[in-house]
Amino acid sequence: MGASLLMPSARLRTQAGVRYHAAAMTGSSFTALWLCTAASAAHPWQIRRSKSSHAQAKPVFKPLKDFMPIEGSLGHFSNQSPVRQSFPPVQPSRLDGKRVFFKTYGCQMNVNDSELAWSILQDAGCSKTNQMDEADIVLLVTCAIRENAESKIWMKLDQLSTAKKKRSAYKPLQIGVLGCMAERLKHKLIEESKCVDIVAGPDAYRELPTMLSRAAAGETQVNVLLSLEETYADLTPVRHNPETPSAFVSIQRGCDNMCSYCIVPFTRGRERSRPVSAVLREVQQLSDQGVKEVILLGQNVNSYLDHSEKTVPVTTPKLKSLQHAVLYGIATSRGFKTLYKRKKDGLTFAHLLEKVAKINTEMRVRFTSPHPKDFPDEVLHVIREYHNVCNQIHLPAQSGSSSILERMRRGYTNEAYRFLVDRIRTIIPDVTLSSDFITGFCGETEQDHQGTVDLLHAVKYDMAYLFAYSLRERTHAHRQMTDDVPESIKQQRLTNLINVFHEHARMNNEKRHGTIQTVLVESVSKRSAYDVSGRTDGNIRMIVPKTFTDVNRERVELRPGDYVLAEVTDSTSLTLRGQPLMKTSLRESWRYTQKFNGNRMLNVPSSMVVPVPKIATA
Helix, strand or coil, X not given: CCEEECCXXXXXXXXXXXXXXXXXXXXXXXXXXXXXXXXXXXXXXXXXXECCCCCCCCXXXXXXXXXXXXXXXXXXXCCCCCCCCCCCXXXXXXXXXXXXXXXXXXXHHHHHHHHHHHHHHHHCCCEECCCHHHCCEEXXXXXXXXXXXXXXXXXXXXXXXXXXXXXXXXXXXXXXXXXXXXXXXXXXXXXXXXXXXXXXXXXXXXXXXXXXXXXXXXXXXXXXXXXXXXXXXXXXXXXXXXXXXEEEEECEECCCCCCCCCCHHHHHCCCEXXXXXXXXXXHHHHXXXXXXXXXXXXXXXXXXXXXXXXXXXXXXXXXXXXXXXXXXXXXXXXXXXXXXXXXXXXXXXXXXXXXXXHHCCCCEEEEECCCHHHCCHHHHHHHHHCCCECCEEECCCECCCHHHHHHHCCCCCHHHHHHHHXXXXXXXXXXEEEEEEEECCCCCCHHHHHXXXXXXXXXXXXXXXXXXXXXXXXXXXXHHCCCCCCHHHHHHHHHHHHHHHHHHHHHHHHCCCCCEXXXXXXXXXXXXXXXXXXXXXXXXXXXXXXXXXXXXXXXXXXXXXXXXXXXXXXXXXXXXXXXXXXXXXXXXXXXXXXXXXXXXXXXXXXXXXXXXXXXXXX
16 A cells, blocks of 8 residues: 655654654644654554555655755755745635544543534534434544543444444445544554544644545545644634533643643644734633633633733842742742743733633633643632632642552652642632542552552542543553552542542531532533532532522523522532522622521621521422
């Protein structure tokens, strides 16, 4: 089988021993010829393959002179600067009439990626279907963070392979794998799953129309190149369900942390931030559409730093101590460090968060997923000072053992993490905290495990995501460590952590009985058509009756997007149940809950507490 190289890059650069040079441009996307200076099967080349041959695809390595530009066109590869040359625009690939079905796995970033892909395909003429049997194109937006996630995708590909074989030649089915698993497994997806037509990594979504068009002609497409610059800043994702009151807004892509267990830097590339102007424009558009909550997304969201528009130097005044620097948000917390050189100039996450909060004070703002090292006081003060920035922080700990944290390359100790928790609760007293934990990491002892149990007891999280360690190829742990904790021990420790978490989460929610919560209604409850489900400011799910009689004795029916004040009457470890009191605005509800819950928390005499009206449920 012949294999020819497609052209995925925008400029001369070196990655894993392969060099690229700009050769042509289509619209806003560049294409490039590959200049292969090293031959390695591990390099992420992009291959166009003819399905008429059964021979294994191999990259074509041509001598450098074959790609030398003609004098006067693009310049020489000497010290001369390349001569700028414009190229005539080429009509982008069209997919008019094609129906596409999305199946998304994994985190919120993948949801946002699927909405980006849908935006691009919609512009190319596609329509979307929610029924896979009706689709001409099925796209799986994949996750590679754990082995279990990949197993689900392989099972889905087996099902799709059967469905594809049953299709007639007049209604062929194209199957694409996008996202993290696409980048990680590359050609394995093509060779082992014979049904896959395209494989596109997280930075290749702009090329989807072209790749699908070429795949329709019988040429399997692979583009998993990672970019140092791509943020899709000029694109606005198209939400799959415009009726939902919440929307994700990506502010950052990639990650520089290089935690030893994590594959994200290898599947999503280096960290880069979208310009503030692009983020604010998207948030404003969502506000104009009536969205009531935006969630700012990034792999390390609070390390956001935009230096694309203007530079704001981080100046360090004379400080008495490192702790003094921590309090003023100029240094990371005591005991925190990074494996990479921190960027110094730019617009910070605190700046962006404040700008987003000001766009619409009736729209909630959340963010995920942060890293503990990037919580200077300036971020905490923005959360405290703006009523529409939710008093909820996700603070991934991963372990309560300092020795395990060091092996994980997390950049902090157990003591530093606890110091940060205390600092957060000092500045934001009513904050709710959630976390991530991995149990059974390489070399974890019973003493290490007990350190994590102790941390759960000490912090008393409102929500926690707990997992047994899953070894990932290409990570530091895969190269340098041994996955030596037996699976049975991992599961025992995981069960222990889950039980401890639920114990404290249940007690936390019991303490909320009698409080007034502001709930953003999201949908009808899955268990009862007579109830609606929503989330409190602290991101705790709450169930309330769909219809009720308010303080004015008027019948009220709640719909997605409504804010409602509700008194907590019952709870489990994960869910609150309550009595609705009245529909409200975000600002008015904040004033009411601060007055009522504040008095209650301070044990003010009951005669001074604002009475809670007794409302009858319709």
